[in-house]
Amino acid sequence: MSAPPFAMTAGTVRRDGRAVLDAVDLEVAPGDVLAVMGPNGAGKSTLVKALLGLVPLAGGRTEIYGVPPGRFRDWRRVGYVPQRLPMGGGVPSTVREVVASGRVARQSRWRPASAADRAAVDRALEAAGLTALARESAHLLSGGQQQRVLIARALAGEPDVFVLDEPTAGVDAGNQAALAATLRDLAGTGRTVVLVAHELGPMEPVVTRTVELEHGRLVRDTSSPADMRESA
Numbered sequence: 001m002s003a004p005p006f007a008m009t010a011g012t013v014r015r016d017g018r019a020v021l022d023a024v025d026l027e028v029a030p031g032d033v034l035a036v037m038g039p040n041g042a043g044k045s046t047l048v049k050a051l052l053g054l055v056p057l058a059g060g061r062t063e064i065y066g067v068p069p070g071r072f073r074d075w076r077r078v079g080y081v082p083q084r085l086p087m088g089g090g091v092p093s094t095v096r097e098v099v100a101s102g103r104v105a106r107q108s109r110w111r112p113a114s115a116a117d118r119a120a121v122d123r124a125l126e127a128a129g130l131t132a133l134a135r136e137s138a139h140l141l142s143g144g145q146q147q148r149v150l151i152a153r154a155l156a157g158e159p160d161v162f163v164l165d166e167p168t169a170g171v172d173a174g175n176q177a178a179l180a181a182t183l184r185d186l187a188g189t190g191r192t193v194v195l196v197a198h199e200l201g202p203m204e205p206v207v208t209r210t211v212e213l214e215h216g217r218l219v220r221d222t223s224s225p226a227d228m229r230e231s232a
């Protein structure tokens with residue numbers, strides 16, 4: 001059997017001597033649409049960063065498709081939408097250019113963008129509702145629009161697993177529903193989704209599993225939000 005997208009055992013992260021992630025066991029199965037929930041400061045962002053190897057573990061271990069993050073090389077399989085990314089500064093890029101940068105891991109260094117690359121960028125722009133904004137400067141967009149640009153950039157790479165940190169923060173209801181539909185389509189093709197969320201909103205019917213963090217500990221793991229309501 002192939003290894004799961006993420007498998008963490010007793011994952012612990014310390015900040016200033018305090019465990020902000022405390023002995024978390026979590027295996028994410030292929031095809032899961034997993035919501036990581038919990039109050040502010042519970043450790044949600046830290047958990048997803050630790051799964052990706054972006055913050056070091058003080059204890060325990062974690063693997064991406066069976067390989068510790070430090071030795072993992074197949075990064076095109078992984079799409080990550082961080083909570084916030086400063087887009088200002090540097091050379092201004094159009095929305096399309098930022099989204100196309102999501103293809104870079106797939107392109108050969110010697111080969112320019114192919115028709116397949118351009119089609120993937122078109123699909124990602126469309127899925128994120130950005131087709132009409134493709135020629136705009138990304139740094140001039142609103143926070144919610146920039147969030148959609150980051151989502152489209154991850155979609156353009158056509159990864160097997162998507163990790164999205166608060167993807168709906170600052171995004172209006174219509175675009176939240178569109179994102180939910182996109183995630184459902186991805187899950188339908190066997191992709192795996194891990195999303196950090198305060199509230200599920202339109203994502204609720206799409207989510208297949210919810211874990212809840214409190215003070216860095218995993219306090220609940222339910223196979224669907226409906227189960228969670230029953231146990232509440």
Ligand SMILES: Nc1ncnc2c1ncn2[C@@H]1O[C@H](COP(=O)(O)OP(=O)(O)OP(=O)(O)O)[C@@H](O)[C@H]1O
Pocket residue numbers: 015016020038039040041042043044045046047
């Ligand atoms: N770089 C850092 N240095 C020190 N402490 C940090 C750092 N990053 C996070 N923390 C602390 O770790 C804890 C968990 O933070 P984290 O961002 O993972 O929580 P969260 O559940 O994602 O919160 P939010 O919903 O507010 O984004 C918090 O107490 C936070 O203050």
